Amino acid sequence: MFMQELDTDVLIVGAGPTGLMMANQLNKYGIRYRIIDQKNRRSLYSKALVVHARTIEMLEILGVEDKWINESFISKQLNFYYNDESLFTIDFSLLRKKTDFPFLSILPQSETEKLLENNLPAETVQWSTKLIDIQNHEDSARATVMKGGEEYDICARYVIGCDGAHSKTRKLAQMPFEGESENITVMLGDVEINEPSLNNKLSLISTQRGLLFFAPFQNNYTRVIAIDFDKQGSNFPEEVTLDEIQASVTKLYPESLQLENPFWLSSFTASHRQVPSYKDKRVFFAGDAAHIHNPLGGQGMNVGIQDAVNISWKLAYVLKYHLSPSLLDTYQEERKPVAQDVIKATDRLIQVMSIQNKYAIKARNKAMQVFLNNHTIQKKIASRLSQIEVDYTFTSFSKQMRKRTEAKKSTTGERIPNIGLHTLRNEKSDLYDLLRSGECLLLVYTDESGLPQVKEQVMKALQVFYQKVGDFLTPVFIIQNDVQGKNDNDEAIYFDIKGEVKDRLGLSNGDVMIIRPDAYSLVHTSSNQAGNLKEALVNYFG
Incomplete structure (x- = not known):
């Protein structure tokens, strides 16, 4: 049974951070839009954590940055270690003359989504609404969706796929997702830990047997990410439990460390992939639907939110001021190279930090200590990570x-x-x-x-x-x-x-x-x- 057709200018598929930012931007311009998500409510779990300076600047233009900062754990440093030996520290406070936000804002994705959704009119997101099909035409797109067992069509001028790494929008458009697995499986958990020195700073610890990352956030919880070289491929556990993560932490962390009261446990295999085109007629792709990479550096959600900012104002101008749709072509030209750079950088970082040969490790550590503690290089790295160095001068x-x-x-x-x-x-x-x-x-x-x-x-x-x-x-x-x-x-x-x-x-x-x-x-x-x-x-x- 088909319900009455619903028309809109823009249909946003996916109510994660990218889709919700898209909705906020279109709402600001008074553009007609709908946003759907097959989940029955927004995420309860922390997922992505790091909000970088350039993203906060976009939130400032939206007028909601104070809410983020008030809810966030603020870190001015990212510390790198080999076992218990300090290699170098990225000091984001060096950016104080470049941005009003010279720090890392650590906020669970669930809170990011909450703040963005609450900035929209009540009941804007159509939850429990699943995308079934898309008919993509030159002048419009017709999406078939299902809610409560009933199907209906939404005819929109544009459809924006913000539905993540397993994007249904991308699959229906038959858009390739080019790239490969990095053959590294990651365990992660949001837990309480009994080590005060890890409760107030971000730390990446490499060892000959794996990597650990600690990121404190709300309510005395810490995100623990573990890459255990002995638990890869067929040796990876069928189910990630607190005991499994605890065993890896015990093996990799140089001191005794107890994990307790897990709120969320998960795992994934790191990959880097990207669509060859960010646009197919009237369908666009943004965020993880367009590109994915490993989590080192905390770049993913930030790139997605900035994708949304880029395409949304251009869509609004085309729809509101009747400008040439050729303006929308600049979205791919500007944003695709940004994601490509992030993919290259994160792939390079995980390769460097995953070296297992003891002689190569010694050479790497020495090089890091000599070169990466220089303030000029520090500022350059911090600028890249915070994404305030992103520009479009290459177009x-x-x-x-x-x-x-x-x-x-x-x-x-x-x-x-x-x-x-x-x-x-x-x-x-x-x-x-x-x-x-x-x-x-x-x-x-x-x-x-x-x-x-x-x-x-x-x-x-x-x-x-x-x-x-x-x-x-x-x-x-x-x-x-x-x-x-x-x-x-x-x-x-x-x-x-x-x-x-x-x-x-x-x-x-x-x-x-x-x-x-x-x-x-x-x-x-x-x-x-x-x-x-x-x-x-x-x-x-x-």
């Missing part, structure tokens, strides 16, 4: 704009950090607060004497742009002056009191920058090169 559009524009400190495709500003009434504000509207920002840096003329010219040009393209470009005029005595209520004017716009973004008098909704630079040029702005907008937005 064809970015390369084209660099050829057209004069050299600037911030170039097309680079991440834009949050910058403090002041209103005319000396009230604090910042760039990410302005990005909360979901619109692109048109930053114009000028002195006070030139403001009236510049503002008049920009507003006239914007009126033409709004009529011909869409009203998704918000002007922000920034002046480096003292704000005392200013009573003007013009909400488009801000002051760069601390010089952050000048120093961190590299804007000088007469410069113009367009910032995307996901806090990446679209173009940075001079106001006397208006043709570059027009070209950037036309070429990127079609």
Whole structure:
């Protein structure tokens, strides 16, 4: 029996962190969407734990970052050991000049999902709703789903597969999942431990017989990940129990350590895989449905959430402002190489940390102690892990704009950090607060004497742009002056009191920058090169 057809603009399949972030973004833009999941409720278990700085920046733009930080265990360091010998420590506090979040936020995936779902209107997620089939057409997609034993169709302009490593969306689209197993099976458990030194830091311990990872989180619980070289392949236990993990920890940890009161036990075989295309007509793939890799570095959930941010604002612009669907092609061009880099890095890391030859181990340990305790290298590693180093400067559009524009400190495709500003009434504000509207920002840096003329010219040009393209470009005029005595209520004017716009973004008098909704630079040029702005907008937005 078929129920009445339900129509929507976007159907999101999967209500994990990627799908829920997708829903939050579309909800912000007022786009019609539905989100379904075959589970009967959100996850009760911790699963992914680490939330990195760039992801928290996306949550800040969404306006919910305080909830994450308040609920999280905060770690500023990731410590690497060989047995009980310290190899090196990644110090995330070295990033304090690059981001407002120079740390690792440790929060169970169940809590991440709870916070994201609670930020949506009540009962938005359609639980116990299973995807059965997809008819993928050039202008729409029709999904057949089942709920309560009854089937019905949902006709959507787009379907986004956010349904994980075993994605039904991907399988129905007959999209290959290319890659291979890393032939390493992992045991993990969320337990209480009796070692105070492990309760306040993240630690990765390698030995000749395996690897251990400890990550403390809420309610005195610690995530224990064990890779026991003696329990691989046919020797891996049929069922992961506390006793099995305890036996491996006893063998691998250099001191006596007791695991107690398990909340969740699991296992998996590490693999790295990726779809060849992130899009098939009207179906897109994001998160684990598009790419998977081993868990070292805690990258997976973060990459998925940022996939969702990237495709969601572009979908919203195509649907809301009727832009060319070619904008959606930039999703794969930008995000696929990011996942490829993560796959390579995590595969390389697990190979290096899994060396068993004692001479190779000695050489590796010495090299790590010599080279990886350098602050410059530390900062580079921390930047990569926290994903604040991710940019889109490698895309064809970015390369084209660099050829057209004069050299600037911030170039097309680079991440834009949050910058403090002041209103005319000396009230604090910042760039990410302005990005909360979901619109692109048109930053114009000028002195006070030139403001009236510049503002008049920009507003006239914007009126033409709004009529011909869409009203998704918000002007922000920034002046480096003292704000005392200013009573003007013009909400488009801000002051760069601390010089952050000048120093961190590299804007000088007469410069113009367009910032995307996901806090990446679209173009940075001079106001006397208006043709570059027009070209950037036309070429990127079609």
